[in-house]
Amino acid sequence: MASIKRYPWINHFLGTPTGYVVHLQKGTVKHQGVGQAFWYRPANSVLSEVPVDDQELPTLFHAITRDHQDVSVQANVTYRFIDPVAVSSRLDFGLEPDRKVPATGREQVATIIGQLCQSHAIDQIATTTLSQALERGVSQLRTILTDALRADTRLLSTGIEILGVQVLAVRPESDVERALQTPVREQLQAEADRAMYERRALAVERERTISENEMASQIELATRREHLVTQEGTNARRAAEEKAAAGLIQTQGSAVQLDITSTAEANRLRQLGEAQAAQEAATMAVYRDMEQSTLLALALREAAGKLPSIGSLTITPDLLSGALAGLLRAPGDTLPASATGAAGAGK
Numbered sequence: 001m002a003s004i005k006r007y008p009w010i011n012h013f014l015g016t017p018t019g020y021v022v023h024l025q026k027g028t029v030k031h032q033g034v035g036q037a038f039w040y041r042p043a044n045s046v047l048s049e050v051p052v053d054d055q056e057l058p059t060l061f062h063a064i065t066r067d068h069q070d071v072s073v074q075a076n077v078t079y080r081f082i083d084p085v086a087v088s089s090r091l092d093f094g095l096e097p098d099r100k101v102p103a104t105g106r107e108q109v110a111t112i113i114g115q116l117c118q119s120h121a122i123d124q125i126a127t128t129t130l131s132q133a134l135e136r137g138v139s140q141l142r143t144i145l146t147d148a149l150r151a152d153t154r155l156l157s158t159g160i161e162i163l164g165v166q167v168l169a170v171r172p173e174s175d176v177e178r179a180l181q182t183p184v185r186e187q188l189q190a191e192a193d194r195a196m197y198e199r200r201a202l203a204v205e206r207e208r209t210i211s212e213n214e215m216a217s218q219i220e221l222a223t224r225r226e227h228l229v230t231q232e233g234t235n236a237r238r239a240a241e242e243k244a245a246a247g248l249i250q251t252q253g254s255a256v257q258l259d260i261t262s263t264a265e266a267n268r269l270r271q272l273g274e275a276q277a278a279q280e281a282a283t284m285a286v287y288r289d290m291e292q293s294t295l296l297a298l299a300l301r302e303a304a305g306k307l308p309s310i311g312s313l314t315i316t317p318d319l320l321s322g323a324l325a326g327l328l329r330a331p332g333d334t335l336p337a338s339a340t341g342a343a344g345a346g347k
Contacts (some may be wrong), residue, residue, distance in 0.1 A: 002014060002016055002019055002021060002049055002095065003013045004047075004095075009041065009043075010039055010040070010041055010042075011039070011040055011041075011042050012037075012039050013031075013039075013047065014037050014039055015033075015034060015035050015036040015037065015039060015049070016034070016035070017034055017035055018034065018051055018053040019034060019049045019050070019051060019052070020032070020033065020034050020049065020050045020052045020084035021033065021034070021036050021047060021048070021049050022047070022049075022079070022084065022088045023036075023038065023040060023046075023047055024045065024046040024048075025044055025045050025046075027040075030074070030086070032084075032085065034052060039252055046094070047069075047094070047095035048088035048093045048094055048095060049093055049095045050081050050084035050088050050093050052080065052081060052084060052086045052103070053077075053080070053083065054078055054079075054080050054165065055079050055080060055081075055106075055109075056076060056077075056078055057077045057078075057079065057109070057110055057113055058074075058075070058076050058119055058263045059074075059075050059076070059110075059113070059114045059118075060072065060073070060074050060075075061073055061117070061118040061121065061122075063121055063122045063125040063126070063127070063130075063283075064122070064126060065120075065125055065128060065129055065130045066126060066127060066128055066129050067130055067131050069129075069130040069172055069173075069176060070172065070173050071125060071130065071133055071134075071137075071170055071171060071172050071173075072139065072169075072171050072172075073118075073121050073125070073137075073169070073170055074167070074168040074170075074171075075117055075121075075141070075145065075165060075166065075167045075168060076165070076166045076168060076308075077113050077117065077145075077149065077162065077163075077164075077165050077166075078130070078163040078164045078165075078166075079109075079113065079155075079161060079162050079163055080158055080161055080163060081159055081160060082159055083158075083159025083163075084159070084272055085159075086157070086158060087105070087158060087159045087160070088303070089106050090159075091104075091105040091109065091158065092104050092105045092108065092159075093105040098120060098128055101315045109160065109185070111320065112155070112158075112160075113115070113149065113152065113155075113160075113162075116149055116152055116155075117145055117149070117165075119174050120144055120145055120149075120261075121141055121144075121145065124137075124140060124141060124144050125137065125141075125170075128140075130172060130176070131286060133170055134170060134171075134172065135179075137167075137170040137209040138167045138168075138169070138170055139169065141167045142165055142166065142167045144342075145165040145167065146162070146164065146165040148321045149162040156173065167258070175290075177293045191263070191289065215339060227275045231234045247331065271329070293344075340343070
């Protein structure tokens with residue numbers, strides 16, 4: 001915004017880089033351009049400042065489609081003033097701050113451009129249905145409005161250049177929009193439900209697969225455990241059989257050894273008995289050929305070895321006579337009856 005310093009009977013103007021100032025004094029242009037600085041007398045001078053930078057104009061209007069549906073169009077127009085002198089002569093961009101009525105140049109431009117946009121948009125939307133307007137209205141309106149505004153003679157004669165038109169939205173009434181959104185919303189909800197059901201089905205399928213795998217693992221473990229128990233039983237049975245066979249072999253060995261020992265002992269005893277029998281037979285054979293007195297003497301000697309010690313011995317005349325008679329008897333002679341009786345009594 002340009003700055004104006006006031007002094008008695010004279011003012012000083014200092015412009016900006018984006019403001020094109022036009023100084024008219026008594027209807028004649030005294031100063032014009034951007035970034036101007038000059039002195040002027042307010043009594044006979046008129047100042048107009050036209051912006052030369054790009055201007056943005058948002059606009060919103062309604063239109064009726066061919067099927068009698070109301071739609072709202074939101075657009076944005078970019079423009080600039082290419083002939084500030086012509087603009088200042090046709091629109092009000094007065095700069096004096098003490099004016100009772102402010103400058104209305106911007107509002108005039110907004111009204112002109114807004115009416116042109118609305119007029120061309122209404123003509124286009126009236127030939128389309130609601131669905132067509134919603135489907136292709138943005139691109140069609142952008143092209144139509146851009147071409148129409150750039151070719152408008154009023155804007156060209158005023159010194160306004162249209163840089164671009166952006167149609168931001170073409171929307172129906174809120175009730176119609178909700179009704180139109182309902183099928184899509186239902187379809188999206190159905191897709192979401194289907195996706196959720198598919199995820200649940202996939203989760204159930206995965207859980208079933210996991211359960212089957214766990215069951216298969218348990219069956220495999222049970223089968224292996226069964227094989228292990230069977231193998232352990234087989235091993236235990238085989239160990240018992242081997243132990244029993246070893247015990248049988250050991251028992252048989254012990255029995256054979258005992259049999260051999262018994263046979264050897266029996267043989268030893270039989271041989272000892274035979275030897276003793278042979279000894280007894282030889283002894284008997286020797287005793288058989290001996291005389292009775294010799295046998296008696298041997299018997300006495302044998303008995304004497306087994307009798308207890310005798311402190312005193314009494315010999316009677318009968319015993320002594322018999323013994324002497326036996327000693328003096330010739331071999332083959334029989335003993336007298338008295339001697340035999342004494343011998344019998346001695347026994």
